Amino acid sequence: MTEQTPDQQEEEIQAELERLRSQIAQLQEAKRQLEAQLKDSSTTASAPITTSAELEATLRWFLRRVGMILQAEKSVLMLYEPETGELAAQSPALGLTPDEIEIFRVRATEGVSGQVFREGRPIITDDATSDPRTVKENVALLNVRNALTVPLVVERKDAEGMVVEKNNIGVFHVFNKRGNVRFSEEDITLINALARSAASVISSAKLYIAVSDEKRELERTLQGMLAGVLVVDGGGGVRLMNSAAKHMFGVSADDGTGKPLSQVIRDEEVHELIRSCLGGDAEANAELSVYSPEERVYQVQTALLRGEDDDISGVVATFNDITELRSVERMKSEFVSTVSHELRTPLTSIKGFVRTLLDDSEGYYDRETQIEFYRIIDAECDRLVRLISDLLNLSRIESGRALDLVLGEVDLAELIGRVVDSQRSYTNKHEFDVIIQEDLPRIILDRDKIDQVLTNLISNAIKYSPDGGTITVHAREMDDKMVVSVTDQGIGIPEEHIGRLFNRFHRVDSRDSRKQYGTGIGLYLVKHLVEAHRGEVSVESSLGEGSTFTFVVPEDLSPEGSSDTSAAASVQAPAPETAGDGASAEASS
Numbered sequence: 001m002t003e004q005t006p007d008q009q010e011e012e013i014q015a016e017l018e019r020l021r022s023q024i025a026q027l028q029e030a031k032r033q034l035e036a037q038l039k040d041s042s043t044t045a046s047a048p049i050t051t052s053a054e055l056e057a058t059l060r061w062f063l064r065r066v067g068m069i070l071q072a073e074k075s076v077l078m079l080y081e082p083e084t085g086e087l088a089a090q091s092p093a094l095g096l097t098p099d100e101i102e103i104f105r106v107r108a109t110e111g112v113s114g115q116v117f118r119e120g121r122p123i124i125t126d127d128a129t130s131d132p133r134t135v136k137e138n139v140a141l142l143n144v145r146n147a148l149t150v151p152l153v154v155e156r157k158d159a160e161g162m163v164v165e166k167n168n169i170g171v172f173h174v175f176n177k178r179g180n181v182r183f184s185e186e187d188i189t190l191i192n193a194l195a196r197s198a199a200s201v202i203s204s205a206k207l208y209i210a211v212s213d214e215k216r217e218l219e220r221t222l223q224g225m226l227a228g229v230l231v232v233d234g235g236g237g238v239r240l241m242n243s244a245a246k247h248m249f250g251v252s253a254d255d256g257t258g259k260p261l262s263q264v265i266r267d268e269e270v271h272e273l274i275r276s277c278l279g280g281d282a283e284a285n286a287e288l289s290v291y292s293p294e295e296r297v298y299q300v301q302t303a304l305l306r307g308e309d310d311d312i313s314g315v316v317a318t319f320n321d322i323t324e325l326r327s328v329e330r331m332k333s334e335f336v337s338t339v340s341h342e343l344r345t346p347l348t349s350i351k352g353f354v355r356t357l358l359d360d361s362e363g364y365y366d367r368e369t370q371i372e373f374y375r376i377i378d379a380e381c382d383r384l385v386r387l388i389s390d391l392l393n394l395s396r397i398e399s400g401r402a403l404d405l406v407l408g409e410v411d412l413a414e415l416i417g418r419v420v421d422s423q424r425s426y427t428n429k430h431e432f433d434v435i436i437q438e439d440l441p442r443i444i445l446d447r448d449k450i451d452q453v454l455t456n457l458i459s460n461a462i463k464y465s466p467d468g469g470t471i472t473v474h475a476r477e478m479d480d481k482m483v484v485s486v487t488d489q490g491i492g493i494p495e496e497h498i499g500r501l502f503n504r505f506h507r508v509d510s511r512d513s514r515k516q517y518g519t520g521i522g523l524y525l526v527k528h529l530v531e532a533h534r535g536e537v538s539v540e541s542s543l544g545e546g547s548t549f550t551f552v553v554p555e556d557l558s559p560e561g562s563s564d565t566s567a568a569a570s571v572q573a574p575a576p577e578t579a580g581d582g583a584s585a586e587a588s589s
């Protein structure tokens with residue numbers, strides 16, 4: 001080694017001094033930035049972060065600052081996941097791609113990350129590749145040369161500012177110091193303070209976001225509920241009303257909350273119920289009718305809300321709309337009396353004519369009159385059989401059993417002809433016009449069930465055109481489907497009933513309609529019978545002018561002809577065509 005001259009030594013000392021001066025300047029700049037940063041982060045912390053987007057923006061800002069202050073290429077936060085026992089990299093991170101963030105995770109027992117997390121002390125890694133503590137895949141994945149890793153500690157302080165609890169939530173890595181230098185003890189001091197404030201921001205923001213997400217989820221659930229929910233506080237003010245409740249009581253969307261209940265809901269019964277509940281009465285389960293504008297029936301349940309000292313702080317009431325339920329119950333009981341009447345009327349008539357014929361020992365009635373009597377008895381028997389068959393089908397559907405199809409090849413033109421002929425005998429006021437497309441192919445369906453559909457539609461057409469007119473039955477083929485419609489020139493159907501016409505027991509409550517006998521199950525069955533054929537039924541009507549009922553069924557429902565094998569599988573094996581009307585239909589199915 002050669003001796004240095006005094007000049008050379010002087011030069012070297014000067015250079016060393018220069019380096020130190022520049023390092024001091026760097027440190028001073030870093031200190032200034034750190035102070036500014038701490039000031040900023042305390043203001044950030046005082047304005048709570050309420051969304052994931054805000055948290056992400058704050059972290060991004062924090063990571064950029066850290067990168068700048070420590071002159072590092074990369075920095076990433078890893079949070080501990082108790083479910084997996086792993087430390088997982090969080091987005092955003094500085095200098096890491098989204099894929100790298102996704103992949104970068106280590107067990108809390110492994111590597112430098114695990115050690116810092118477990119021991120709560122920082123570690124500087126000067127050479128990540130050779131350091132035995134590092135996880136080499138991660139070093140390679142993130143191209144780490146050197147690193148500074150500190151714990152992310154959340155401190156809970158008491159009123160005097162004393163730290164009463166420390167909770168380690170993860171670690172913070174800063175990788176690859178620029179300029180070929182190492183991380184130093186000063187860097188640790190700088191980063192420790194930053195990491196503490198980042199940890200506290202993250203943990204309180206995550207908690208806040210989780211709570212507010214849960215709150216939002218609850219609110220969404222409440223708003224989406226079909227039942228109305230009303231919460232009234234101890235002073236009688238509305239604290240919460242979900243949209244169903246607002247709809248039920250005709251309250252506009254932005255009204256309600258904060259106002260006295262009497263100003264929001266006009267219904268006296270509701271006030272009474274809430275008042276008595278707030279007064280300490282037993283929690284109620286009542287039924288009330290509200291007119292807004294038409295009558296709706298609600299089942300109301302109330303429950304008291306109690307504060308910490310067990311005082312009554314409010315009441316929550318839920319309203320379930322049971323209008324349809326009540327109306328079906330009413331229709332059901334009406335149905336029972338209608339059916340008894342419907343059974344008795346033909347029986348009385350049959351009995352009367354049979355008795356008359358039996359009593360006619362003198363031969364008072366000529367042959368023609370007798371035949372007329374027999375014809376009436378025959379028709380009344382048909383009516384009875386039809387009714388009983390409808391009832392059987394109804395109970396089948398109601399008990400959830402499938403309407404099994406007995407498939408066979410059917411000549412639709414012939415079937416329509418037979419049904420029209422049989423229905424013609426019940427009226428002398430109507431003309432029948434049967435329009436069948438030429439060369440209609442033979443189709444595969446359940447003859448007896450389609451007979452029932454046609455019989456129901458044509459007998460309705462007769463019934464609901466009491467002044468007569470033409471009844472047109474039209475059958476045509478369209479896109480491998482058979483389209484059949486029955487048109488009458490009768491009383492028509494009010495528009496508001498169209499949507500409910502195929503519901504069970506539904507009958508139009510107009511005078512003209514109620515004059516006709518009926519049970520309200522015919523169209524309900526038509527719909528189910530057609531749907532069992534994977535078809536559809538629809539209606540068009542004009543009040544006072546007439547109605548058209550149309551049903552569409554696929555031409556071939558057999559397993560070979562069906563593209564939908566699951567539907568075909570529920571259908572029974574094809575059977576030879578059975579002759580006969582709806583009566584024998586039921587007997588056979």
Ligand code: ADP
Nearest residue numbers: 460461464492507508513518519520521522523
């Ligand atoms: P019902 O046994 O009462 O005839 P349906 O289910 O067959 O039962 O029909 C339900 C209601 O639909 C009837 O009560 C009637 O009010 C109305 N309706 C059905 N068909 C017609 C039609 N062709 N013209 C007018 N109203 C009809």
